[in-house]
Amino acid sequence: MVDVVVVGAGFAGLYMVHRARELGLDVVGIEAADGVGGTWWWNRYPGARCDVESLEYSYSFDEDLQQEWEWTERYAGQPEILRYLDHVADRFDLRPHFRFGTRVTAATWDEGRARWWVETDAGDTVKARFVVMATGCLSSAMEPAIPGRDSFAGATHHTGRWPHEGVDLAGRRVGVIGTGSSGIQAIPVIAEEAAELTVFQRTPAYSVPARNGPLDPVEAKEVKARYAELRAANRLRATGFGSRVPPAGASALQATDEERRAEYEARWQRGGFTFLAGYTDLFTDPGANATAAEFVREKIGEVVADPEVAARLAPTQMIGCKRLCLDTGYYEAFNRPHVRLVDLRETLLEAITPDGIRTSAGHHDLDVIVFATGFDAMTGALSRIDVRGRDGLDLRDAWAAGPRTYLGLAVHGFPNLFTVTGPGSPSVLTNMVVSIEHHVDWIAGCIAHLDQAGRTAIEARPEAQERWVEHVNGVAAFTIFPTCSSWYLGANVPGKTRVFMPLPGFPAYAETVAEITADGYRGFALT
Ligand code: FAD
Ligand code: NAP
Numbered sequence: 001m002v003d004v005v006v007v008g009a010g011f012a013g014l015y016m017v018h019r020a021r022e023l024g025l026d027v028v029g030i031e032a033a034d035g036v037g038g039t040w041w042w043n044r045y046p047g048a049r050c051d052v053e054s055l056e057y058s059y060s061f062d063e064d065l066q067q068e069w070e071w072t073e074r075y076a077g078q079p080e081i082l083r084y085l086d087h088v089a090d091r092f093d094l095r096p097h098f099r100f101g102t103r104v105t106a107a108t109w110d111e112g113r114a115r116w117w118v119e120t121d122a123g124d125t126v127k128a129r130f131v132v133m134a135t136g137c138l139s140s141a142m143e144p145a146i147p148g149r150d151s152f153a154g155a156t157h158h159t160g161r162w163p164h165e166g167v168d169l170a171g172r173r174v175g176v177i178g179t180g181s182s183g184i185q186a187i188p189v190i191a192e193e194a195a196e197l198t199v200f201q202r203t204p205a206y207s208v209p210a211r212n213g214p215l216d217p218v219e220a221k222e223v224k225a226r227y228a229e230l231r232a233a234n235r236l237r238a239t240g241f242g243s244r245v246p247p248a249g250a251s252a253l254q255a256t257d258e259e260r261r262a263e264y265e266a267r268w269q270r271g272g273f274t275f276l277a278g279y280t281d282l283f284t285d286p287g288a289n290a291t292a293a294e295f296v297r298e299k300i301g302e303v304v305a306d307p308e309v310a311a312r313l314a315p316t317q318m319i320g321c322k323r324l325c326l327d328t329g330y331y332e333a334f335n336r337p338h339v340r341l342v343d344l345r346e347t348l349l350e351a352i353t354p355d356g357i358r359t360s361a362g363h364h365d366l367d368v369i370v371f372a373t374g375f376d377a378m379t380g381a382l383s384r385i386d387v388r389g390r391d392g393l394d395l396r397d398a399w400a401a402g403p404r405t406y407l408g409l410a411v412h413g414f415p416n417l418f419t420v421t422g423p424g425s426p427s428v429l430t431n432m433v434v435s436i437e438h439h440v441d442w443i444a445g446c447i448a449h450l451d452q453a454g455r456t457a458i459e460a461r462p463e464a465q466e467r468w469v470e471h472v473n474g475v476a477a478f479t480i481f482p483t484c485s486s487w488y489l490g491a492n493v494p495g496k497t498r499v500f501m502p503l504p505g506f507p508a509y510a511e512t513v514a515e516i517t518a519d520g521y522r523g524f525a526l527t
Helices: 011-022 063-068 077-092 181-193 217-225 229-233 257-270 272-278 286-303 307-313 432-453 462-477 506-518
Strands: 004-007 027-030 104-110 115-120 125-133 155-158 173-177 196-201 207-209 324-325 337-342 349-353 356-359 361-364 367-370 386-388 417-419 457-460 522-524
Touching: 004 077, 004 104, 004 115, 011 027, 011 077, 011 432, 063 229, 077 457, 104 349, 125 337, 173 181, 173 356, 181 196, 181 257, 181 367, 257 286, 286 307, 286 522, 307 337, 432 506, 457 462
Parallel strands: 004 027, 004 125, 104 386, 125 417, 155 367, 173 196, 173 367, 196 337, 207 324
Antiparallel strands: 104 115, 115 125, 349 356, 356 361, 457 522
């Protein structure tokens, strides 16, 4: 019997194990992969890198760590982020507490003994007072069930399960299905190598230039001189990052056309997500949003030489409704003679054949197919575990009509089970490391509180959870997020109930969590 089982060894699991050890708790981490890193262990596709600047997309909990670690690029590539997480694991001596290459298959609450029985695919069971699901919001890869999928004679790879030895694409005819963040990062890099590249696009995405490059040492020095200040300022931003580039104004519609264009242009040239932080109403006012969307469509028209291709690449949904993408040469790639775009809104993807992909307009001969088709986000990793709460309640049944949590941290009927960046919390709408640190600190504080108070269990009360779900839906309804078919809504997974899962706005959320905690964990039953 241990105090805590932590499932996952990404940013969340590593920090949770560290905090549990600081509290003197007996902790076991369980990770399906053979090493630490989570997202950055699995996603090794060409071009994979972060889209929140590395000076901000990194842990803040240890001053020495953030001072000593040197990022080499503005947006570090996957190998560098993985090196960073390996370094963190060694620096804080976390590895000995993990079982790698082991998948948690089931977790069952034993009400009488107030403990969880956690089963793994290694055939063993770990008993624990608490379970922390640090299983990741984007860790459950989705491969669409396209007819003929298994008949393909060449190689197929999902971006989120990319082979560690790499894939030699030189001289190959490559097809990429999907144009979300992963596809958009991979396509220009694959285009460099492949003999022919065919991109199968279902919905065009908005992408702005990352303007990645070597990290300016002067900038890094300036940030490190006031790191705590920057981290604190970021926690006051809705997205948990970007405080170095404040908004120009409250409303895009109050600016003149010239002012607005100049603002968008400056942000386009700067590169990065702060493009959508120019005006605070871009996510709440469709009219304001349309001005930014139109600006990006015009840019696509300027970059892409063939007007027909440019038109197919131009998105029509509101900008930011699906997560904005950052790229390095994405639209430019379509000017290369060996890169072709297939618009699946005009042409149906009928089947995968032994030699490639057949569409309603013809056959594309391929040697390699890349699935950049995304993830069963936010709930996928949890629903792959047989989680049984009180009276055998199955988490999948409890969430059949969409995930229901209290604060994105706990679920009624599942005592002593915590979710890091769970649905109903800002999670994927933020710099994830900010949300992860916030949740892990809260969970550690909660366990310490229970132990000090001599309590054995904590559980979300049903009425508090209901009110919270209503609150999350209410906040989302004020935004443009519910207006398109995004993975935030589960719309990319056939049969998944469509509910907007994350909660927009980190600062208000963090304030609410602090108030609830200070008020004796209001809305929770402590027994
Ligand atoms: P993960 O890193 O996903 O780790 C979860 C771990 O749990 C995985 O290793 C998985 O194997 C393990 N696991 C799951 N189920 C089980 C089980 N049943 N048994 C055992 N182990 C299990 N966010 C940002 O804020 N900025 C970015 O720039 C950014 N870039 C991204 C780029 C890519 C390609 C992707 C896919 C996501 C990106 N994200 C980004 C989101 C990213 O997922 C988070 O930033 C962060 O890495 C999540 O950390 P985590 O520890 O919560 O989850
Ligand atoms: P995604 O955003 O869900 O994109 C998946 C793409 O595949 C979409 O274009 C989707 O089209 C398409 N698709 C899915 N099923 C399909 C089918 N059956 N036929 C044809 N097309 C299909 O997934 P992702 O690109 O992996 O990104 C997921 C999230 O991970 C991102 O939003 C981001 O949060 C994170 N991420 C970040 C970075 C980064 O830049 N740091 C990189 C990768 C991922 P539809 O849009 O029509 O569904």
